[in-house]
Amino acid sequence: MEPAKSLFTQILDRLRPVIYLASNPLSLVGVVLTTLGGGLWLFLLPTLWRGSAENPYLGILSFMILPGVFIFGLILIPIGIFIKRAGLKKRGLPWTDLPPLSLDSPELRKLLAFVAATTVANVIIASQWGYSAVNYMDSDQFCGLTCHKVMAPEYTAYQNSPHSHVGCAGCHIGAGASWFVKAKLSGVRQVFAVALNDYPRPIASPVSNLRPARETCEQCHWPQRFSGDIFSVRPSYAPDEQNTAAYTVLLLKVGGVTWRGGVGIHGAHLDPKAKMEYTSTDGKRQVIPQVTYTAPDGKVTVFTANDVKVTPEQLAAGEHRTMDCMDCHNRPAHTFQLPERAVDQAISQGRISPKLPFIKREAVEVLKRDYPSHDAAVREIATSMDSFYSSKYPQVHETGSADLKNAIESVKAIYLQNVFPEMRVNWGNYPNNVGHMDSPGCFRCHDGSHVSPDGRAIPNDCATCHDVLAMEEKDPKILSDLGYKGLLQ
Ligand code: HEC
Ligand code: HEC
Ligand code: HEC
Ligand code: HEC
Ligand code: HEC
Structure with a gap:
């Protein structure tokens, strides 16, 4: 007798009771679950490896749910075997002394056919389902609607924003492996938080681990772009019987970075040679007791608020940040109005x-x-x-x-x-930091009371940021001079 063959028969002999006993409904369900979980997981693996599916929930699926299904299936198989063995024993039927196994034995044939059929079915299901699952999880409906109630405020505001065609992941996760892992871990935490109904209402803002603007906003916006002055006409209506219209007209000095250096609002804050760092102490970036400005020539000035009383310990424990787009444009996609x-x-x-x-x-x-x-x-x-x-x-x-x-x-x-x-999202819960009328915004620093040791304040002269050409006037001269007819009049 050839050794290989004897080995084969030996293995078959060992497996004989298992295979015989495994043909019971519970174990077969176990086989299906195990191959399904394993198959899907293998299918998702390359996507995860590349980090191209920028979605934390894919991580939940591949790191928790699919292995869970796989293991659950594995556990079912021996339980089924055990129950069947106990049943046979109880009825006094043979369970050790079984007919020898060969491809002729109906038990083995049945089991092999079953495994083959379910594997084929699973491969088809896995590839179809896996593909659409990956696509779906990259979609904004998934981000915005899966945790429907929780994300409803942000999703709704997002749909009405200038960024309604930028995916949630584009700003919240961005590309690259390390952020993918971070997002995945926080995604897992979020799912538990929702399942346990243990999350803050409203959801806290700012998002402390939001990816830096350099890697999100600046993928599309060029920070040094020169915007020049922006002419802005803002109609408002009085609470009287005629709803009398009035106009505020601003020339916003947005500027940008020129060959002479930064000019205007963007220029002062986005000059790559300068650096604007600040410390906030309220957890919401609304109270800013200290700002450190490094000018393009390297000169460092520390501005300290003389109207905010903080101890050096509180200051050290505060949040330290280098200013980027999000410190002014903190609601680019989720703008809530008053x-x-x-x-x-x-x-x-x-x-x-x-x-x-x-x-x-x-x-x-x-x-x-x-x-x-x-x-x-x-x-x-x-x-x-x-x-x-x-x-x-x-x-x-x-x-x-x-x-x-x-x-x-x-x-x-x-x-x-x-x-x-x-x-619990109500009017004004999420302040907008561009401006200063509805919330402190620019005046968190430009309030005239942030001063340097030599007594210079962060400028708050009205003309620093804009020329106010008209303020709530019924018929501003500037508009008639320009022949401006308004939007609908
Ligand atoms: C253009 C970029 C951008 C896009 C696109 C975007 N977000 Fe945001 N999101 C932000 C910024 C910036 C903040 C944080 C504001 C802060 O830190 O003050 C934020 C905050 C949030 C918050 C915290 C609560 C809050 O309102 O501050 C949630 C939740 C959120 N986003 C969910 C989503 C969802 C869901 C989507 C897709 C439907 C999405 N975001 C798309 C930029 C974006
Ligand atoms: C995927 C590309 C993309 C990304 C990422 C992106 N934006 Fe935009 N953003 C746009 C486009 C396109 C517009 C113009 C939309 C329009 O005019 O309707 C725009 C418009 C804007 C505007 C002008 C809005 C207005 O009311 O006219 C601001 C401000 C802005 N983006 C800031 C940001 C900030 C801050 C971030 C990062 C948190 C960011 N963007 C990320 C593509 C992007
Ligand atoms: C110091 C605060 C501040 C910072 C920092 C800032 N912006 Fe702005 N930005 C403004 C203000 C103010 C306006 C004019 C707002 C308005 O039109 O109501 C503006 C306007 C814009 C506009 C619309 C004007 C245009 O030219 O289309 C875009 C787009 C924009 N910013 C993108 C960015 C991006 C991207 C960054 C980061 C690289 C950034 N901003 C950083 C304050 C800031
Ligand atoms: C975190 C603090 C901080 C915030 C918030 C902030 N700024 Fe500034 N800003 C500064 C500092 C510091 C300077 C440089 C002051 C200096 O050295 O003269 C500056 C300079 C400027 C300048 C140039 C002033 C000049 O005459 O040289 C403009 C314009 C400006 N900021 C506009 C804005 C606008 C608009 C906003 C709100 C959308 C804003 N800033 C929000 C800290 C801040
Ligand atoms: C640090 C920059 C800065 C300074 C200083 C500043 N503003 Fe503004 N202001 C802004 C910005 C930015 C906006 C536009 C915000 C927006 O797009 O909604 C604005 C908007 C306004 C508006 C229009 C508000 C609305 O209802 O739309 C008025 C009025 C105004 N400012 C008046 C003033 C006056 C008066 C002063 C002087 C006491 C002043 N600002 C000082 C940055 C500044």
Whole structure:
């Protein structure tokens, strides 16, 4: 007898009870799960290796769920065998003294056929499912909607932003292996947080481990780009019966980096030869007691706020950051508005008709009320606005019913885009750092009270950043001089 053959028969003999006993439903389910988990995992492996699927949830799948399925399947096989053996023993049936195995034995043939069939099926499922899973997980619907309630505020604001076509991963993860791993770990934590219902409402901002702008924003935006002065006309409407329009006109000195060095807002802050570092102590980057500026010529100036009382220990324990795009543009994709501004914008864009008496006042008033949920808000906004016009302006309610209907729809939409009672996101929860009217913004530093040891303050003269050409004027001279006709007038 040839040795190889005897080895084969020996192995078969050893395996005989296992194979015989393994043909039970539980073990077969185990086989299916094991091959499915293993197959999918192998399929996903190259994607993970390349780090090209920039998504933390793929990590959850490949590091937790698939191995879990694989191991669960592995555990089922011996349990099935054990139960079958116990059953045979109990009924006094033979379970050690079995007919010899060969390819003729029905048990082995059945098992082999089963494994072959499930493997083929699994390969098909794995490749199809794996491919669409990878695609799906790179999509924004997945990021924004998988944890629907949790991400709803950011996803909604994102869809209305200038970056609605930049994937979540483009800013939050970026490319490259190390960030991929970081994101994956935090993704795993997030899934547990959601499963255990243990996450902050609203979600905390800033995002402490957001990837630096150099590797995200600057993939698309050129930091030294020269924008020059930006002319900005901002209509607003008074809370009176006529919703009287007024205009603020700014010439924003955005500037950029020129051959002479940085000029204007971007120039001062984005000059690659300069460096702007700061320390904040409130965890939200809103209180900034100290700024260290390294000028292009290498001169270092430390500006200290003389109106914020902090001890050296508090300062040392604060967050130290080098300023980048996100310190001003902190809401590039998730801009939440305030009710007055949102209504002004809707009126100026024609979504709300200024012909409706007191519409500015009424809209802002209903928006600012507390509602327990989106459903309740939508209902009450509609009934409240409708009853105001039917009782106070019955003729408007009749003749202007189309205007009123549109206005109600727009006010509802403003509420739905900005307030999320379930996540406790309310007006003004997420301050915008570009500007200084609605939240401290630029004035976190440019407030006149951040001074250097030689008594020089970070400039806060109004003309440092813009020329205010008109401020809430009904008919600004600058606009008539320019022949400007407004958007819809
Ligand atoms: C253009 C870049 C950009 C894109 C695209 C983007 N984000 Fe953000 N996101 C940010 C920045 C910047 C912050 C942090 C603001 C801060 O640190 O102050 C942020 C913050 C967040 C926060 C923390 C809470 C908050 O509102 O500050 C969540 C949650 C979030 N983003 C989810 C998403 C989701 C989901 C998507 C895709 C639907 C997405 N982001 C797309 C830039 C982006
Ligand atoms: C994938 C490319 C991409 C990335 C990444 C990106 N942006 Fe943009 N960004 C754009 C495009 C395209 C526009 C112009 C959109 C438009 O005008 O509708 C834009 C517009 C802007 C604007 C002008 C918005 C306005 O209201 O007109 C600002 C500010 C901005 N981006 C800042 C950022 C910041 C900050 C980041 C990083 C957190 C960032 N962008 C990341 C592509 C990108
Ligand atoms: C010191 C604060 C500050 C920093 C830092 C900053 N910006 Fe700006 N940026 C502004 C202001 C202010 C405006 C004008 C805002 C407006 O139009 O309302 C602006 C305007 C813009 C615009 C629209 C104007 C245009 O030319 O299209 C883009 C795009 C932009 N910034 C991108 C960036 C990027 C990218 C970075 C980082 C490399 C950056 N900004 C860093 C304050 C800043
Ligand atoms: C973290 C602190 C900080 C914040 C926030 C900040 N700046 Fe500055 N900014 C500085 C410092 C420091 C200087 C340099 C002061 C100096 O040496 O004269 C500066 C300089 C400037 C200059 C040049 C001034 C000049 O005359 O040379 C402009 C313009 C400017 N900032 C605009 C802005 C705008 C607009 C914002 C808000 C969107 C803003 N900054 C937010 C710290 C800050
Ligand atoms: C450090 C820079 C800086 C300084 C100093 C500054 N501003 Fe501004 N201001 C801005 C920026 C940036 C915006 C635009 C914000 C935005 O795009 O919404 C703005 C917007 C405004 C607006 C328009 C607000 C709106 O409703 O849209 C007014 C009015 C204004 N500033 C007045 C002033 C006055 C008055 C002073 C002097 C006391 C001053 N600013 C000082 C940066 C500055």
